[in-house]
Structure formats: structure tokens, C-alpha cells
Amino acid sequence: MKSTTVEFAIIGHPNEGKSSVLSTLAEDDSVRVSAIPGETVVCQSFPVRIDGREIIRFTDTPGFQNPRQALAWFQEYEGPEEAMLSAFIEAHEDDPDFHDDCELFRPLIDGAGVIFVVDGSRPLRKVDRAEMEILRLSGAPRMAVINSKEDDSEYLAKWQSEFRKHFNAVRVFNSCRANYRQRIELLESLKSIDQELEPVLRQVVEAFQEDWEIRSQRTAAILTDCLQDILSYRRAVSCKPEDEEHKRRELHSDYTAYVSQREREAQQDMRGLFKHNIFNLKLPPQSILEADLFSDRTWKFLGLTDRQVILAGALGGAALGVGIDAATVGISFGIFSAIGGLIGAGATALKGKDLLAGSRVLGVKMGGELLQVGPVNNIQLLYILLDRGLLFYSHVINWAHGRRDYGQTSQMMLDSGSGKAGFTSLWSREERAVCDRFFRAILKGNEGEIEESSVDLQDLLREQFIKIAEDRVGTKGQPLLPEQSDL
Ligand SMILES: Nc1nc2c(ncn2[C@@H]2O[C@H](COP(=O)(O)OP(=O)(O)O)[C@@H](O)[C@H]2O)c(=O)[nH]1
Ligand SMILES: [Mg+2]
Structure with a gap:
């Protein structure tokens, strides 16, 4: 990694849920998520800051535009491996047919890791293999994320077995339902994709956890103050x-x-x-x-x-x-x-x-x-x-x-x-x-x-928050979030 902050580029085919995954991971609802494919044409970085300090950055990228032709070019490329992506950009910079492909390779040249997103509720296509192969050739540390838009697991096994050939890690992550715990788990598993990333990602996860703890404390105080005002x-x-x-x-x-x-x-x-x-x-x-x-x-x-x-x-x-x-x-x-x-x-x-x-x-x-x-x-x-x-x-x-x-x-x-x-x-x-x-x-x-009693109440609330966040508490005989369990 050249930059001091660890960066991950979210890459994939248009309309698979890249922006949505990014938005959830970065807890940033300003990310543009759109039903119209191909709306993103330039990369955009979303830094995650805790106490004003940028601790990780996710970069949204346009989807692949012409992955099969791009792959054909890479397969014929004979120059030095580390210059492969720059050479591609140099050769295609002015070609409108490869605009998005050039754009999405830029963060990788700067050392970003890859989070490859697919919609796991559809079958695998040839074009997906081309995209995966390009990423493998790029040599970037990479993880595949299966973001199922529909509740359909028919193709899941197929995706997983294909992914194992091309990626250092594979995870199922639903961008519309993922909760705090699943976000942390995804970040944790990013550690495994590259040894060099491990120490910095450990710090990132710790920072997220500390931040979460502070939010719980503040929420307990917000609720207790509200109760006190109303009751008195x-x-x-x-x-x-x-x-x-x-x-x-x-x-x-x-x-x-x-x-x-x-x-x-x-x-x-x-x-x-x-x-x-x-x-x-x-x-x-x-x-x-x-x-x-x-x-x-x-x-x-x-x-x-x-x-x-x-x-x-x-x-x-x-x-x-x-x-x-x-x-x-x-x-x-x-x-x-x-x-x-x-x-x-x-x-x-x-x-x-x-x-x-x-x-x-x-x-x-x-x-x-x-x-x-x-x-x-x-x-x-x-x-x-x-x-x-x-x-x-x-x-x-x-x-x-x-x-x-x-x-x-x-x-x-x-x-x-x-x-x-x-x-x-x-x-x-x-x-x-x-x-x-x-x-x-x-x-x-x-x-x-x-x-005195409000301190006790806040402690009690914090314990409850943990249980709720960990999905350990539902109400009478029914889990609060039934659909969480089928992830
Ligand atoms: N139901 C459902 N819709 C999703 C999910 N992820 C993305 N979408 C929708 O799919 C469309 C494309 O998502 P977006 O994140 O913009 O895809 P991108 O083009 O890969 O960045 C949007 O309308 C999203 O709301 C998901 O997990 N479930
Ligand atoms: Mg997008």
C-alpha cells in the first residue's frame, strides 16, 4: 500500500450492488445507489473517519465496461507485470469503449485492495469470469462479496466455488440487511486477504469497535435524559x-x-x-x-x-x-x-x-x-x-x-x-x-x-444494546429480525 490509509476499491459489473455495499460498509448514506446501471462513471472515495481521523477509505468505481476485450488485451500483454494496469490505461485512455475500465483500474495502481461485488441471486456468466480473471492478473489483494439482491441461494454454491479460484477470500454480505456484526465480520475477513494488511486492518476493526461502544454510551445517555425530562x-x-x-x-x-x-x-x-x-x-x-x-x-x-x-x-x-x-x-x-x-x-x-x-x-x-x-x-x-x-x-x-x-x-x-x-x-x-x-x-x-439511579439505568441499557446488536434478544418467542438469521 502506497498511501498511509488503507483503501479498498469496490469493483464489479454495473448494477450488482457495489455502491450499496460500500454505503453499508462505510456507514455513509450519501453514496449514490441507483437502479439505473452505469450511472457511476468516475471513481469516488468515501473515507471513514473516527474522531476526525481517516481510518479506512472505500472507493466506488464504475462497473466494468468491456471486460472480455480488456482480458484479451491483458492476456497478450508481455511487459512487466507491475506495469500492466498502467500500460492498459495508457493504451486505452482515449477510447470511449474502455472509459470505465480505465477508470476502475486507477485505484489499483495506487495500491488499493479489491472488494469484488456480484449479485449472487443470478447465475454466473462468461463475462464474470473475464472480470475475475482480470482482477487475478492485477495481483491486487482481493475479496469477493456475494450480495444477493433476491432471497435466492440457488446459485450460491456455484459462485463460491468459482470465486475460490480467483480470490483470497469470499464472503456473503447483504448490503441491504447487514448489521453491525456482519460489517465487522467482513472487515475482519479482509485481514486474511493479505498479510501486509493485517496490522492496519486490526486497528481499523478496533477503532470501529471502540466507536460503537461510545455510541452505545451516548445512546444510553440520550434515552435516560429523555426519560428523565418526560417523567419529571x-x-x-x-x-x-x-x-x-x-x-x-x-x-x-x-x-x-x-x-x-x-x-x-x-x-x-x-x-x-x-x-x-x-x-x-x-x-x-x-x-x-x-x-x-x-x-x-x-x-x-x-x-x-x-x-x-x-x-x-x-x-x-x-x-x-x-x-x-x-x-x-x-x-x-x-x-x-x-x-x-x-x-x-x-x-x-x-x-x-x-x-x-x-x-x-x-x-x-x-x-x-x-x-x-x-x-x-x-x-x-x-x-x-x-x-x-x-x-x-x-x-x-x-x-x-x-x-x-x-x-x-x-x-x-x-x-x-x-x-x-x-x-x-x-x-x-x-x-x-x-x-x-x-x-x-x-x-x-x-x-x-x-x-445514581440514572447511572445504573444507563449501564442496564448498554447491556441491552449489546444484546440487540448481537441479535441475542428478540421478544416473546420470536426473533426480532427473522430475516437476519437466513444470511
Ligand atoms: N433488494 C436488493 N436490492 C439491492 C441490493 N443491493 C443493491 N440493490 C439495488 O440494486 C440497484 C443497484 O445497486 P447499486 O449499489 O447502485 O449497484 P452498482 O451499480 O453496482 O453500484 C439499486 O436499485 C439498489 O437499490 C440488495 O442487496 N437487495
Ligand atoms: Mg454504483
């Missing part, structure tokens, strides 16, 4: 008795607007952290995340199980709201403060309908003229926000940067069976205790306890 929200307005109903509704809608906005902000921050800057990570319409946070559906789907409600109820004061029927959450869910003890221990025994009717219970008056909302006394809100945060995390990290279609979904669906399906529904008693402490600290407004 508190507003009071003065109001005349005749305005109470109106004011109560106004406070309620201000509150829900605030929560939704705050949650969106956190999601936005997470997206930025995982470098999804350009394309909208569009959630599938069936995703539970598309449902309104305060909707009955959300609460039925992500809220606590009956057993957990009972357990939480046993915690006493802080968990007062848990007994409220999910059906009424849109209107009540415990945001109207319990100050003054009006709700009291008996409230959990009230059925939703009674709570609604008794708006005196929902809006608490202080000093005769004050209506107050918050802090939330219903711990379910914490779990629902946590589950939505974790779902969003899972969505963000599993959304390959090279993916441009929104057809396939890899997200928890609203109608995926019955019962509770959030990540937190599988948490242990100890894990729930962390949440309870955090929740109660906020309800009490005790700064020291909030600080």
Missing part, C-alpha cells in the same frame, strides 16, 4: 372552577405534545449518532413505533403484563398509577399529580370509568385555584418509553446504510400475536428494580438518587 415534567396553572375541565384538557394536550416532541428529539439524536443523516429511516406502517405513544394499542402492546402490574403495585406510593386500565390511558394515565394524597392508595382499585368520571381525582387543586400536571405517577409510561427507545435503537442499528427501499420490514409489528411484546417484558426482577429506583427518584425529585 410538571406544570401548574391557575384556574377558576368553571374552567377546570377546559384547562385540564389543555394541560393534558400540552403534556402529550411535549412527550412526543421530546421522544422525537431523542430519536433524532440516535439517528445522527448512527450516521443516518440523509434518508428518512422510514418505519414500516405496521410498526408499533408508528402508533401514537398514548394510544390504547401502544399501551396494550408494550404496557406491563398483569403480573408485572401486581408486582409494581406492591411497590407502594410510586407505582400508584399502574392499576389504571390501559383503555383509559389516553385521558388519564396518572399524569395529574397525586399531590395532596387525593388519589391515595385507593386509586389503584378504581376502575377506569370511575376515574374518568371523577375528574376531581385527575386534576388536583391546590390553594383552591391551581391545577397541576406531572410528575407522572404511572410507571408504565417509563416502560413504554424504554421499549420504544429500544425498538428505535434496534431499527436504527439494523437499517443498513446501503438500503434504499422501504418495502421489507424488520420491525416489530402491531399484530404479531397477542400479549406484551416489548423488550422490557423479558427483563428480570433485578433489571426492573433499576427502573423502579429511577422512577421513584424522579417522582421524589431527589437529585442525588436521580443521578
Whole structure:
């Protein structure tokens, strides 16, 4: 390698998914991926920077233009081996029939390694053999990547056996589905294609892993801050008795607007952290995340199980709201403060309908003229926000940067069976205790306890992130991303 940064040129036939593979590998959604073959006519480099330092560079190249004629030329070439590519360019520079071929050889002259991309869902053709043979003759360290555009493995074995003849390593890598782990694995296997590359690639992989760890820490902080803001929200307005109903509704809608906005902000921050800057990570319409946070559906789907409600109820004061029927959450869910003890221990025994009717219970008056909302006394809100945060995390990290279609979904669906399906529904008693402490600290407004318990919550979240990234956690009996397993 002549340059100090390790460089890989992504090479292949037009429209096989080169740009898409590059985009996913480099986590760069600014890479142009296009259904129209032959759009890329010049090489373009995409550096991967961590803390401002360029650690690896991927170069997008046009597809081969006339590989069979080019191969014929190489086979007749009799000059020194190391000058072969330059000689080809010199001989064909002004020939429009070989424009793209000349262009894609340039990075190789500068010492770039090769990642050769094919669409493994189609059969092998003669022209592919010509391309592979050219790359073999070039002597560049090279890996073949099978990027199957369709879920079709009919030709996979054929590709693999052919590739073994021409490449130092072969990998299956789906540019639209590859997740963090698969990206790291691909980089790891690049090490094996050339001994000289090994030390520098080891550093690259380490830098990626460290960076990932930092992102996890930041994501945990983003989520915890968001939870803290939402749970400690508190507003009071003065109001005349005749305005109470109106004011109560106004406070309620201000509150829900605030929560939704705050949650969106956190999601936005997470997206930025995982470098999804350009394309909208569009959630599938069936995703539970598309449902309104305060909707009955959300609460039925992500809220606590009956057993957990009972357990939480046993915690006493802080968990007062848990007994409220999910059906009424849109209107009540415990945001109207319990100050003054009006709700009291008996409230959990009230059925939703009674709570609604008794708006005196929902809006608490202080000093005769004050209506107050918050802090939330219903711990379910914490779990629902946590589950939505974790779902969003899972969505963000599993959304390959090279993916441009929104057809396939890899997200928890609203109608995926019955019962509770959030990540937190599988948490242990100890894990729930962390949440309870955090929740109660906020309800009490005790700064020291909030600080301490939020550190614990962040640790807990980081463990969850690892499990999600490693695909070790799904929800109730079904893996979260079923299609990942068939890679
Ligand atoms: N379904 C599917 N489509 C893909 C995949 N990889 C690429 N594509 C699509 O195939 C087309 C060509 O991809 P692109 O990366 O621009 O190919 P390039 O010409 O080799 O750079 C685009 O429409 C991509 O969205 C894949 O793994 N699955
Ligand atoms: Mg391209």
C-alpha cells in the first residue's frame, strides 16, 4: 500500500450492488445507489473517519465496461507485470469503449485492495469470469462479496466455488440487511486477504469497535435524559372552577405534545449518532413505533403484563398509577399529580370509568385555584418509553446504510400475536428494580438518587444494546429480525 490509509476499491459489473455495499460498509448514506446501471462513471472515495481521523477509505468505481476485450488485451500483454494496469490505461485512455475500465483500474495502481461485488441471486456468466480473471492478473489483494439482491441461494454454491479460484477470500454480505456484526465480520475477513494488511486492518476493526461502544454510551445517555425530562415534567396553572375541565384538557394536550416532541428529539439524536443523516429511516406502517405513544394499542402492546402490574403495585406510593386500565390511558394515565394524597392508595382499585368520571381525582387543586400536571405517577409510561427507545435503537442499528427501499420490514409489528411484546417484558426482577429506583427518584425529585439511579439505568441499557446488536434478544418467542438469521 502506497498511501498511509488503507483503501479498498469496490469493483464489479454495473448494477450488482457495489455502491450499496460500500454505503453499508462505510456507514455513509450519501453514496449514490441507483437502479439505473452505469450511472457511476468516475471513481469516488468515501473515507471513514473516527474522531476526525481517516481510518479506512472505500472507493466506488464504475462497473466494468468491456471486460472480455480488456482480458484479451491483458492476456497478450508481455511487459512487466507491475506495469500492466498502467500500460492498459495508457493504451486505452482515449477510447470511449474502455472509459470505465480505465477508470476502475486507477485505484489499483495506487495500491488499493479489491472488494469484488456480484449479485449472487443470478447465475454466473462468461463475462464474470473475464472480470475475475482480470482482477487475478492485477495481483491486487482481493475479496469477493456475494450480495444477493433476491432471497435466492440457488446459485450460491456455484459462485463460491468459482470465486475460490480467483480470490483470497469470499464472503456473503447483504448490503441491504447487514448489521453491525456482519460489517465487522467482513472487515475482519479482509485481514486474511493479505498479510501486509493485517496490522492496519486490526486497528481499523478496533477503532470501529471502540466507536460503537461510545455510541452505545451516548445512546444510553440520550434515552435516560429523555426519560428523565418526560417523567419529571410538571406544570401548574391557575384556574377558576368553571374552567377546570377546559384547562385540564389543555394541560393534558400540552403534556402529550411535549412527550412526543421530546421522544422525537431523542430519536433524532440516535439517528445522527448512527450516521443516518440523509434518508428518512422510514418505519414500516405496521410498526408499533408508528402508533401514537398514548394510544390504547401502544399501551396494550408494550404496557406491563398483569403480573408485572401486581408486582409494581406492591411497590407502594410510586407505582400508584399502574392499576389504571390501559383503555383509559389516553385521558388519564396518572399524569395529574397525586399531590395532596387525593388519589391515595385507593386509586389503584378504581376502575377506569370511575376515574374518568371523577375528574376531581385527575386534576388536583391546590390553594383552591391551581391545577397541576406531572410528575407522572404511572410507571408504565417509563416502560413504554424504554421499549420504544429500544425498538428505535434496534431499527436504527439494523437499517443498513446501503438500503434504499422501504418495502421489507424488520420491525416489530402491531399484530404479531397477542400479549406484551416489548423488550422490557423479558427483563428480570433485578433489571426492573433499576427502573423502579429511577422512577421513584424522579417522582421524589431527589437529585442525588436521580443521578445514581440514572447511572445504573444507563449501564442496564448498554447491556441491552449489546444484546440487540448481537441479535441475542428478540421478544416473546420470536426473533426480532427473522430475516437476519437466513444470511
Ligand atoms: N433488494 C436488493 N436490492 C439491492 C441490493 N443491493 C443493491 N440493490 C439495488 O440494486 C440497484 C443497484 O445497486 P447499486 O449499489 O447502485 O449497484 P452498482 O451499480 O453496482 O453500484 C439499486 O436499485 C439498489 O437499490 C440488495 O442487496 N437487495
Ligand atoms: Mg454504483
